[in-house]
Amino acid sequence: MKKIALIGNQNSGKTTTFNALTGSNQYVGNWPGVTVEKKEGRIKGHNDVILTDLPGIYSLSTYTIEERVSRSYLFDEKPDGIINLVDGSNLERNLFLTTQLLELGIPMVIAFNFNDIVERRGEKIDFEKLSRELHCNIVPISALKKTGINEVVDEILSAIDKHNAPEPIHPFSGSVEHALAHIEEAVLHNLARNKQRWYSVKLFERDEDVRQVLNLDEKTIAHIDEDIVACEKEVGDDSRSIITTERFNFISALLDRVYVKKLKVQLTPSDKIDRVVTNKWAALPIFALIIFLLYYISITTVGTLLTDWVNDTLFGEWIIPGAAGALESVGCASWLQGLLVDGIISGVGAVLGFVPQMMVLFLLLSILEECGYMSRIAFILDRVFRHFGLSGKSFIPMLIGTGCGVPGIMAARPIENESDRRMTVMTTTFMPCSAKLPIIALIAGSFFGGSAWVASSAYFIGIASVIISGIMLKKTKPFQSTPSPFVLELPNYHVPTCFAVLKTTWDRTFSFIKRATTLIMLSTIIVWFLSSFGWLNGSFTMLESEEQNVSILAYIGRAIAWIFSPLGWGEWRAAVASFTGLLAKENLVSTLGVLYGFGEVAEDGAEMWGALANAMPPVAGFSFLVFNLLCAPCFAAMGAIKREMNSPKWTAFAIAYQCVYAWVISLIIYQIGRLFIYGQFGFWTVIAFLFIAAIIFQLVRPNKYLRSLNKA
């Protein structure tokens, strides 16, 4: 079994190449850094060769997660060969990584992608000469048209068979090469000649990991440091920067010899689109229009049409009555029938009802991602988001989060700055996801005559919460991390491939369906059990729906309801519903339906609007809505937070913050609302004012951690 690594810059067409090499088509996106997961596949026609797709990186340093992942793979898993994918239309920067890979002493071939673009520009590359100077074979390929793929495989396999690792190149200036030679002589003479380079360069850069791997003692380190310091003095920069600078100098001199460039730079089609789309005046209106269309199509028109059909016709007329009839005819016990029809089928059915709406939303989002517009959104909005401790790249997670929080949270990965990323992960679920829409519909219908302002205010509160939390938290100690630059590539626009768009849509939809049929089904069974059984006249028994006030769930609800009384809805049913909302937000409506004795209810709970309106005043209803929009998301999203935070402490902090924040905001809304509408004033009103004062203080006080980045 042979192992080959596919490695290259972001946006070099790596995912497409991986698919062409392995035959399994996977997610292709334009958002830089979309391939963070490790992907493996067997090379087509060579079942004994495994190809690993490494994350897109610019350098083999250890500054980003992606770089660390790639480096540890190359050294710990020791692949037999490397396919270095190079974006030919962006050769200078891509070869920077190549010069580092060449030093590893691993058999390697360069797959030169996008040569068609280079040719279309009227430019030409002397591959033979380039290959000679780099001591490595180069194969021009087109990942999209699948040309050159077999040649790449043949080249790398034959290089592996011949143990043909590239001979080291010498790209550095005299004084650096001198220092490197010294280091090789002093500590690396035991290694094979073509492996020495990597270590000597890394030692020159004072790389901590390599020092540890080589087990160098203090004396040796001090000895080689003399050469390094001498060199740094001569050049006038730190050693790491010297290496980077000289690599780029080597590459640009090399390209002068092998690359026939066109002098006159023409405007590409992408440039022309960008002239309009990122135009000073047109950019924001175009952006607003696109977001409006996104919602208009997925939530208001097409998506709703499909969702209504699934809810009313598929489940309402066919599946549920059909199942009930079938169970009846076989003489099924009534408790089992209750579990199956009222519990599982209608519970899961209510969730699956969203699938069409989500599919339309995910489809449109993946088109935006694929064509390259998402990166432009980050470019346009960065200035705005930065003020809230976020980055322009945070918009994409939030936008996807309005469909479903799970992929939304996952989309935070390309954000380089750790604090920005954590902040994004923490605040993404403040945006109302599509599972929260039924809650909004329920409250709007019960208390506000179905008014549209309820939904608008939900989005407004979500956005405001992101902003408020961002400003408050960025002034706290945990959110101070070492500054890392915001670097963003704006990839060329291209027409999305149908397959990639459908694949993404399906992947995201499927993960939702999987959740609906596992976690949600389980939670429905539990809630059904807890609410259908209880103690009646001293014995534990199954209850009729009008006897639910003595169910196990009712007791749990009464035990926790006091927490919510200052918010205006210290009523056990609402408390229980919020609790089951943690399993899945849309559960909340069906739970309330069951608890208010309406059995199975429509998606927006229309049957119980009257009952709910009698149970609490409108301002309490609104506070109930706000709490459930902002508090900890469903378990699936919490799982995503845990994965992305990669730290139990941060996960606990994020979820605790969300719950406390939701409680405080709902308290303020209820207490202040009560004061103004009914003139009621009490202990909790004072607390509400104290909270408001504390929030305002934290919002306006200066950031004591803010330091000047540029002392020079």
Place this chain on the structure above:
Amino acid sequence: MRTLRNLKIGHSANVVKIHGEGVLKQRIMDMGITPGAVIFVRKAAPLGDPIEVTVRGYELSLRKRDAEIIEIGEEDL
């Protein structure tokens, strides 16, 4: 010190030195912004920040705050 931040849209200049240290400096240099490189400011985002530059034949967006650590020389025209 003249930095990339001062360079007007549509103008280009040589990079002289990257100031600062650690991740900030290295990430910027890894993207090809090294002493001697020619950098051209293409445009600014609609709200004025970030800016988009051309360096080593490709386009990159940077925040103005990060552009401040990039020292540039005389403008080329």
